[in-house]
Amino acid sequence: MIKRSSGVLLHISTLPGKYGIGSFGKEAIEFSKLLKEMGFSYWQTLPFGTTDNYNSPYKSFSAFAGNPLFIDLFSLFEKGLLTEEELKENECENPYFVDFEWINKTRYKTFHLAYERIDEIEKDEIKKFVDKNSDWLPDFALYMTLREKNNNKDWYLWEDKNLKLHEEKAIEKALKEYEHEVFFHEFIQYEFYSQWEKTKKEINKNGIKMIGDMPIYVSLESSDVWANRELFNLSEDGSPRLVAGVPPDYFSEDGQMWGNPLYNWELMKKKDYDWWIKRIENSLLIYDMVRIDHFRAFSAYWAIPSEAENAKSGSWIKGPGMDFFNIVMKKFNNSQIIAEDLGDIDDDVRTLLKETNLPGMRVMQFAFLGDTNSIHLPHNYDRNTIAYTGTHDNNTILGWLWEASEENRKTALEYCNFTGDDWGKGGYYSESCRSIIRNLWQSVAELTIVPIQDLCGFGSDTKMNQPGRAKGNWAFRITKESLSQIDKDWIKNLNNIYRR
Template sequence: MHQRESVFMEKRSSGVLLHISSLPGKYGIGDFGKNAYKFVRFLSRSDTKYWQILPLGITGFGDSPYQSFSAFAGNPYFIDLGVLMENGWLDETEVAETDLGDNPVKVDYAKLYQNKMPLLKLAYERAEKEIHAELEAFLQQHNDWLLDFALYMSIKTKQNNVSWMKWPDKYRLREPEALDAFYEENRHDVFFWVFTQYLFFRQWGKLKEYANDKGIRIIGDIPIYVAEDSADIWSQPELYKLDEDLTPEVVAGVPPDMMSDTGQLWGNPIYDWDAMKKENYKWWIRRVEASFDLYDTVRIDHFRGFESYWEVPAGDETAENGEWVKGPGMDLFNAIKEELGERDIVAEDLGFLTDEVYKLIEDTGYPGMKVMQFGFNPEEDSEYLPHNYTRHSIAYTGNHDTQTTRGWLETADKKTRKKAVNYLNLTEEEGYVNGAIRGVYASPSNLAVIPMQDLLDLDDGARFNTPSTIGGNWEWRMQKGTLKKRLAKKLKRLNRLYGRSLWNL
């Protein structure tokens, strides 16, 4: 049954893509503090209606927001230390003397792990008695995932942070007596992780409410898969394709394409969709519902994987030897709709698409994505060229996985670059990147989203992620003082000129 179009696609509007980690600030990483509120005001002044971010989950190896220890927990690195100082749980001198990284435009995740987490533990020691009843209530409010997560992180810490698959059997296999005993012996440590989530959800909730009050809606992002080393798989291994020893039989990825000659080997365990169907997709429904507690609109990453997904034998070093396997299709989305009603969901429909994938997207009614950088193959009339966009879509210059637009224009081959210059009528006077942004704003897509790096005309030194590489990703931060009045005015002019604000001309 064809769903109606998402609510947020009914009017022309625009957004900016900027992850929380990329906000400026003095505590080593962007957070929910003053600079986040300043960014909301910047969006409001420019008549921009959407702030798109990446997943907010707690990150592990590789620092990727798409590989989280939990599909439900938030990242403690985003907790604003300023609030903890205001509450008297941390001293200004303690924070000032803590090394959280000395490069204001690059996140140092190792230093955050080594030094911000101890600061949060110090705050917990001072706050625990004062807010214990609130922590107990918060745990009850989120009892469907929070205790498992807190136990998982506490055991993980005691086991020198190795994967749960390497824990002693009594913990790995979740023997009830062993877990009960661990909880009783380590209750204080377990509640530290409850404390981090209490702070995360409280601070994010206030920021989101502020944004909504300013007329800004948040587009969030959820990965299709969960990480192998996660509380989700540890707590419910029966929902994944694991062998009798709870080791993955197959893992996720995508086949070779224009982004990678050997494909992308993500390594995530793959859902046992038959097992999920027997529960009427309860876990996925819960995940989507939890996401809408955090965001106004949810983008589901790698949406084509619900029609067919690339399944790679566990142990392979590349994704080349995988095969396509049928996913749950509309069965899943009908279950979600039946349980949760109409929701604003975006399908990340990039990559290798088939007629079956297009049919699934059409049947859901979800808008898809159009990344303009992909459109300038000189030999074809691409669906990623703006004249081929439909109203019911989201147009981008690039996204978190692509080069910046300036970097792309600087490195594209001559024919591709010439097509882009001619198609968009790019001139040095206007600025090539400004012309590309204009092309996205002028497109038929009801929503146009521009990465912050493109608004600032930055080269590939500001690239956020290079797929299939480890190290150097997810680190870029915006410089302090970047949000100039003239930039807000430029966006406001574009929004008015191309009918993307409340003041349509």
């Protein structure tokens, strides 16, 4: 069981800083100090992987590789790999959101400058890192190189059939031919992992543990699928027979068609789920705990014909269940894993969660959608629960109150003992938002999490993601000024009162 405690949800990209996006620099360490000062014990982030064309951290080119944009440029400067002038060129005037278009155009040019300046000692360290991560890194580095050589086309569109099918001799030849380009991507991953290791050590010293997020599925366009096609349910040409998603729900009336290939669970079982074990092991090197997104798919997963127009035509297929978790629990402690058990949950999912004894999730906003006995109402929680005011897919508390029906809003505010008439007042001292946070903190849930937007009383314009909408997500950033204006005494007192 997790000790009774609390935490804040804030992605690395959201951190303040000069260079257009949050990073593993001093701002991350300063934020952990702020959390400790307010009485928090946990910092939860979104996935650390590379992002897709729409900047989603839930669709990555690798289940193992880190997002290069989190690399701290000032640390590269301190190592002598960048000049002051180059740092200046990477400064961004807008502190409120990530300009992904600009940053993707400029940042890799800067990384290439740094790469050309590494010395022999650094090269030896990188080679040691590559050897240590030989299960995934060479394939990933070559894959990113080959994408560039193929005009950024996905692997199943490459003209060279031997490379497309990851044939051994073709791979060996390409590794030699593109050795310099491959080593660049290995250098990037070395910097990502070595910087984060140092930063996380400082964060842990400040008494804060990191909770990470693992998408259950990987992208068809990833090096994982390219190099391990047999582990996925694909046709001979590499196209998925069925794709992942969810049926119609609270977020989308057509359901969500994610497009990820589904796993070949039968073969994974024969291999003792080795790929999954390595994946979880890698995540727990990065984080102290990890939330596995879409836990319900281990019980049964929604499989949609790849040619379907939307997710409505999908069907449920039985997942690996306890056979998978029996292997996982031999290797890892169940207090290191959080099960994201949201969405369309049935008795089979509940039984699986109980058998694994993993902590599940509850979301305060879901408590007030008309169900008078919702499992998301705090009085219905059990102790082995991680409870949130909202997740990255939700509106902010204030935004939700504005957009909720009058009846649902009235029910929520009465439940949380808010008696004022200025519920729409936003900002750091919004009493309506505070009443909801306070009610969650009073619950029996061992761990409560509040997104940074809710701690600040921000509105819907600061939402991190709108499910079902491709563009305009993941860009929100917090400023140093906003962090300094948080009522630290109020939340510290709340953590003390409710023994968190």
